[in-house]
Amino acid sequence: MSRYETNVVLYRLKKDSAFRDRFRADPGSALADADLTDEEREAFVRWDTRKLNDLGGSLHLLISIPGLGGH
Amino acid sequence: MGRIVYAAAMSHVLYPNYYGQNVGPHGRRMVEALIDVVRDMGRTLTAAAPDALVVVADDHLNVFSFDAVPALCVRVGRSVNRMVQDGAIEFDRALEGLPERYPVHEDLANSILERGLQAGFDFAASWSAPLDHAFLSPVSTLYGATPVPPLVPFWVNCFVAPQPTAQRCFAVGRHIARVAAEGPWNVAVIATGGLSHFPELSLARVGQSDVAFDRRVVKWMEAGNYEPMTALTAKELHESGSHELLNWLVLLGAVSPARARVRFFGEMGRIDLAALEWDVA
Structure with missing residues (x-):
């Protein structure tokens, strides 16, 4: 489980608006180079925040990504 | 000789819209009542005329990414910026x-850092980390339109395991108190977050x-009973959602053996809000 990579992606989604735009347009393509497991990648693509949290994704990042966060 | 002239701890999302949206009118009213109390505390703080305000708070994965998470970090340098977040929510x-x-x-920031390292505290130092709501929501509420004194922002890693222990945070507070006592400055210290x-x-x-957990720790602080607080385990803090008490533990070390006076305690359901002061003068 690459908890670090999951949080790197979440942090980029919060801080990098261009990356966030690419992710929102085509999550699979935006994450093509990310070192994620299949389970993590699927959770990102489906934007399953509970699953991402269960996989070690930071709660504070998950709730605060512009346009995607919330709880 | 310097001294600590004011000490307080308080919840740090002093933003009615947040609770209005996420809890409803009850949450909005409660945080508005807390804000009134914190503003009143700010009048006491302003009257104490500190040369510096040490703010002990945590990062919410806003400043330190997972590339490096300092357990304890002193913000040095001459000035510090507010965090800027495009499209900010929550x-x-x-x-x-x-x-x-x-x-x-x-000077105070450097003293805390340098003397800390001499004393065995392996603090990180940052010259560039900006401040998020954990620092600036309380500071701006305390001071309002009054000029804010020079700050010493101090981060405790509350959210990325493994965190520093409660006992270690208390010891850091003792260190800050020693630096304040042996320096020439009147120092105010606040800790933020929780409950x-x-x-x-x-x-x-x-x-x-x-x-139940929050009532218990508030009673301990009112009684000046800090031993059970320093004995709190990472598991207890994590399971109860009391991660940010680590900030408060730094303050407790700085003010011990003074007892707390509860200025506000509110049970919201989503979070319990609080503001406490310590008679240190």
Whole structure:
């Protein structure tokens, strides 16, 4: 489980608006180079925040990504 | 000889819209009542005329990414910026409209850092980390339109395991008190965050607090009974959602053996809000 990579992606989604735009347009393509497991990648693509949290994704990042966060 | 002239701890999302949206009118009213109390505390703080204000708070993965998470970090340098977040949502919006830059009390910050390393505290130092709501929501509420004194921002890693222990945070507070006592400055210290919320940092448990736990720790602080607080384990803090008590533990070390006076305690459900002062003068 690459908890670090999951949080790197979440942090980029919060801080990098261009990356966030690419992710929102085509999550699979935006994450093509990310070192994620299949389970993590699927959770990102489906934007399953509970699953991402269960996989070690930071709660504070998950709730605060512009346009995607919330709880 | 310097001294600590004011000490307080308080919840740090002093932003009615956040609780209005996420809890409803009850949450909005409660945080508005807390804000009134914190403003009143700010009048006492302002009257104490500190040369520097040490603010002990935590990062919410806003400043330190997973590339490096310092357990304990002193902000040095001459000034510090407010965090800027494009498209801010939730509690990041508490920063909107605040000044962009604040002075840092460079000499006190350097003393805490340098003497800390000499004393065995392996503090990290940052010259560039900006401040999020954990620092600026309380500071701006305490001071309002009054000029803010030079700050010494101090980060405790509350959210990325493994965190520093409660006992270690208390010891850091003792260190800060020693530096203040042996320096020439009148120093104010505040700690921010809490009380219990976001148990286990689980999205599924957002909305829950641990009222019994919060009542217990507030009673301990009122009694000046800090031994059970320094004995709190990472597991207890995590399960109850009391991660940010680590900030408060730094303050407790700085003010011990003074007892707390509860200025506000409110059970919201989603979080329990509090503001406490210590008679240190």
